[in-house]
Amino acid sequence: MNGKSLRTFVAYVEDKPGVLNRVASLFRRRNYNIVSLNVGRTHEVGVSRMTFVVEADDDMAPRIEANLYKMVNVLSVEDITKTARVSRDLAMVKVRAAPNQRAEVMQLCQVFRGHVVDVGADTLIVEVTGTQEKIEGLLTVLEPFGVIEMVHAGTVAMTRGGSSEAASAAHQKPASGTIAAA
Amino acid sequence: MAAPLKDMLSLDTPPAEAPAVPVERTGSQIIWETLVELGVDVVFGYPGGAIMPAYDALPQYPALRHILVRHEQGAAHMADGYARASGKVGVCIATSGPGATNLVTGIANAMMDSIPMVAITGQVASTLIGSDAFQETDITGITLPITKHNLLVTRAEDIMPALREAFYIASSGRPGPVLVDITKDAQNASCEFRYDRSPVRLPGYRPERQPLPEELERAVQMIHEAKRPIIFAGHGVIKSNATSLLLEFVKKADVPVACTLLGLGGFPTTHPRALGMMGMHGEAWVNTAIQEADLIIALGMRFDDRVTGNLKSYAPHAKKIHIELDPAEINKNVKVDLALLGDVREILQALLPHVEGRDRGEWIGRIEALKGESAVIDIQHLPDSGKLYAAHVIHDLWRLTEGKALVVTDVGQHQMWEAQYYKHDHPRKLLTSGGLGTMGFALPAAIGARFACPNDDVWVIAGDGGFQMTAAELATCAQEGVKVNIAIINNGFLGMVRQWQQFFYGGRYVATPIKSPDFVKLAEAHGLKGIRVTERSQIAQAVKQAQASPEAVVIDFRVEQEDSVYPMVPAGADLDKMIRRPQSTAAPGMKHNPIFETGEDE
Numbered sequence: 001m002n003g004k005s006l007r008t009f010v011a012y013v014e015d016k017p018g019v020l021n022r023v024a025s026l027f028r029r030r031n032y033n034i035v036s037l038n039v040g041r042t043h044e045v046g047v048s049r050m051t052f053v054v055e056a057d058d059d060m061a062p063r064i065e066a067n068l069y070k071m072v073n074v075l076s077v078e079d080i081t082k083t084a085r086v087s088r089d090l091a092m093v094k095v096r097a098a099p100n101q102r103a104e105v106m107q108l109c110q111v112f113r114g115h116v117v118d119v120g121a122d123t124l125i126v127e128v129t130g131t132q133e134k135i136e137g138l139l140t141v142l143e144p145f146g147v148i149e150m151v152h153a154g155t156v157a158m159t160r161g162g163s164s165e166a167a168s169a170a171h172q173k174p175a176s177g178t179i180a181a182a
Numbered sequence: 183m184a185a186p187l188k189d190m191l192s193l194d195t196p197p198a199e200a201p202a203v204p205v206e207r208t209g210s211q212i213i214w215e216t217l218v219e220l221g222v223d224v225v226f227g228y229p230g231g232a233i234m235p236a237y238d239a240l241p242q243y244p245a246l247r248h249i250l251v252r253h254e255q256g257a258a259h260m261a262d263g264y265a266r267a268s269g270k271v272g273v274c275i276a277t278s279g280p281g282a283t284n285l286v287t288g289i290a291n292a293m294m295d296s297i298p299m300v301a302i303t304g305q306v307a308s309t310l311i312g313s314d315a316f317q318e319t320d321i322t323g324i325t326l327p328i329t330k331h332n333l334l335v336t337r338a339e340d341i342m343p344a345l346r347e348a349f350y351i352a353s354s355g356r357p358g359p360v361l362v363d364i365t366k367d368a369q370n371a372s373c374e375f376r377y378d379r380s381p382v383r384l385p386g387y388r389p390e391r392q393p394l395p396e397e398l399e400r401a402v403q404m405i406h407e408a409k410r411p412i413i414f415a416g417h418g419v420i421k422s423n424a425t426s427l428l429l430e431f432v433k434k435a436d437v438p439v440a441c442t443l444l445g446l447g448g449f450p451t452t453h454p455r456a457l458g459m460m461g462m463h464g465e466a467w468v469n470t471a472i473q474e475a476d477l478i479i480a481l482g483m484r485f486d487d488r489v490t491g492n493l494k495s496y497a498p499h500a501k502k503i504h505i506e507l508d509p510a511e512i513n514k515n516v517k518v519d520l521a522l523l524g525d526v527r528e529i530l531q532a533l534l535p536h537v538e539g540r541d542r543g544e545w546i547g548r549i550e551a552l553k554g555e556s557a558v559i560d561i562q563h564l565p566d567s568g569k570l571y572a573a574h575v576i577h578d579l580w581r582l583t584e585g586k587a588l589v590v591t592d593v594g595q596h597q598m599w600e601a602q603y604y605k606h607d608h609p610r611k612l613l614t615s616g617g618l619g620t621m622g623f624a625l626p627a628a629i630g631a632r633f634a635c636p637n638d639d640v641w642v643i644a645g646d647g648g649f650q651m652t653a654a655e656l657a658t659c660a661q662e663g664v665k666v667n668i669a670i671i672n673n674g675f676l677g678m679v680r681q682w683q684q685f686f687y688g689g690r691y692v693a694t695p696i697k698s699p700d701f702v703k704l705a706e707a708h709g710l711k712g713i714r715v716t717e718r719s720q721i722a723q724a725v726k727q728a729q730a731s732p733e734a735v736v737i738d739f740r741v742e743q744e745d746s747v748y749p750m751v752p753a754g755a756d757l758d759k760m761i762r763r764p765q766s767t768a769a770p771g772m773k774h775n776p777i778f779e780t781g782e783d784e
Contacts (some may be wrong), residue, residue, distance in 0.1 A: 013386070014385070014386060018334075019321070021323070021326070022326060025326050025327055026327075029327045059517070061512050062509075062512070062513070063509075063510050063512070063513065063514060066508075066509035066510035066512070067363075067510045069509070069510075070508070070510055071331075071386070072331045072351060072386060072387045073382060074386050074443055075385055075386040076386070158746070
């Protein structure tokens with residue numbers, strides 16, 4: 001192995017058109033391999049939060065962070081790989097389940113704390129959140145019934161406790177400067 | 183719980199001055215008025231449909247000189263050359279579609295060499311964006327990876343803030359090109375206008391860095407402990423105006439200095455501690471010294487592959503201190519022992535009082551011995567063998583211009599010969615395309631530099647291949663009355679590629695012999711002066727004639743056709759495994775070759 005492992009980064013970015021494109025373009029250009037990328041709004045208007053899972057070694061990780069920081073629309077970045085955190089994936093699985101199989105499927109889902117969110121004539125949609133392993137576990141047990149469709153959202157992550165480097169970067173003074181005359 | 187994120191976006195500083203009375207302006211007027219406010223006095227551009235409203239308003243701003251180029255790539259290189267020579271932001275302007283895409287090479291060139299430049303492009307009306315309208319192209323998408331930042335502006339009231347932001351981003355921190363794409367409807371629309379003089383505020387942009395005191399202490403300690411230290415002076419030395427501090431530092435610490443290609447001039451080449459250029463075509467003693475050093479102090483450079491050769495065997499005995507503004511450069515190519523993040527000048531300033539002199543006699547002596555082994559012999563005193571070598575031309579040009587010319591080179595063999603034989607003692611007097619290696623750079627960049635340094639003796643040194651890529655800008659020189667002197671090192675080949683074919687591709691000269699127009703007649707066709715030089719004895723006369731002519735002058739130097747640049751570290755090879763000039767190509771009747779590094783002579 002080349003010492004690469006999965007790294008989780010959280011970035012706060014300005015909620016503006018094209019910012020996702022800029023970030024994605026950076027990863028492509030620098031040849032960083034994105035395992036998952038999740039973007040969503042935060043509770044503050046104008047700020048989005050991105051969670052990336054990237055394959056990187058100890059040398060690369062700080063450079064990924066630095067390259068993200070260089071982007072004008074990126075407000076703050078934190079590598080939370082080594083921080084205590086809660087990471088969650090969300091998946092929905094549409095599984096074949098004839099009326100006489102429903103009870104069995106629902107029972108299996110309970111073990112994984114999945115919820116049935118839709119019941120069709122001979123299908124169920126199961127929603128599950130958790131780690132990647134848990135979702136894969138659920139899939140394995142549903143496979144024999146026949147998985148028709150599955151959707152898996154990228155990882156979202158949050159550090160435990162009250163402190164967060166990325167969030168405290170919020171308290172730093174934003175850059176300001178006079179323009180060098182042309 | 184996350185911190186109050188709205189703080190990240192707070193832009194709550196009141197304007198610095200009492201506002202002037204707002205006036206009604208069109209977007210087009212706002213473009214020029216803002217540029218004037220930002221201190222711009224020259225823009226390089228080419229009109230077209232989507233930028234016509236802006237051009238229509240241009241005559242209202244006589245403080246701005248517009249230079250009409252012949253191809254938008256030329257405009258970008260001119261803005262780049264202006265920026266390199268002045269340290270200020272260069273501005274180019276083009277229309278949408280092909281006008282914008284023609285800028286792309288020049289923008290990428292500026293990005294690779296961290297040049298502060300603002301490119302303004304017209305765009306189709308905002309209502310047409312995405313409809314594949316005539317001359318529509320997604321230029322902000324296209325330039326995303328080759329700009330420091332770019333912006334699309336669709337409203338007149340956003341033009342001034344966008345341009346101010348662009349200038350601030352382009353010139354602060356590690357500089358770079360910024361593109362501002364302005365739709366035609368934004369140019370045509372009117373709004374209330376009042377120039378904003380408050381500082382630009384960008385919530386996520388933090389261009390400045392400072393090292394920690396303990397890091398500075400450690401650097402001082404490492405410098406004191408080093409027996410065989412070497413300083414690398416990169417482009418960052420020039421950008422941060424650190425030359426005089428570097429001189430003080432070297433005087434105090436007595437450490438030899440090697441330059442990167444873009445760092446040449448950042449430390450005077452004729453200084454006794456100056457080693458010259460490092461890397462692929464660096465002199466043998468420089469690269470050998472790097473391989474023997476026990477400490478590298480790298481200032482504002484990025485360990486490019488042309489500088490390091492094989493990374494696995496690179497400077498194996500050296501600890502490395504990397505003084506650099508951009509954290510993304512740290513450990514990118516070469517793993518360093520200590521990184522000092524920040525402005526080169528500020529960090530040298532902080533280190534200077536704590537650095538003590540050490541006796542480096544043994545190390546300096548070792549380097550002197552290496553030099554003696556393979557020093558360039560002063561070729562002006564050697565007998566004329568009847569052949570004209572590029573090295574003759576460049577050496578003589580250096581002598582005749584007393585080393586004071588502002589030289590702009592293209593890319594290829596002549597560029598390396600220039601770096602080896604024109605000894606630059608002052609910063610910003612060598613402009614060359616380093617990172618991207620853009621043929622066609624020299625002439626337009628020199629035109630831009632002319633506006634930054636109107637009193638300089640500006641010389642283009644270009645090959646016959648690269649010159650033809652942007653030779654149309656001769657017409658710009660003629661129309662705008664731009665005086666530059668152009669030395670074409672004409673060897674009838676795409677010389678550097680030919681050299682690689684000779685060394686690494688079995689001597690098969692595929693697509694490298696190049697037939698050129700008669701450059702003397704080409705100059706004359708533009709109403710300019712053309713001179714041909716075929717012998718060394720004619721060089722001085724030609725140079726004097728060129729300098730005395732009020733118009734741009736092209737000198738066609740017909741040099742040896744199959745000469746190569748020595749020494750050469752093949753791409754990816756160990757830095758001290760150089761190809762040296764073979765004995766057999768030495769001029770007939772000479773004991774050793776008169777013009778090149780001669781480690782194998784004697």
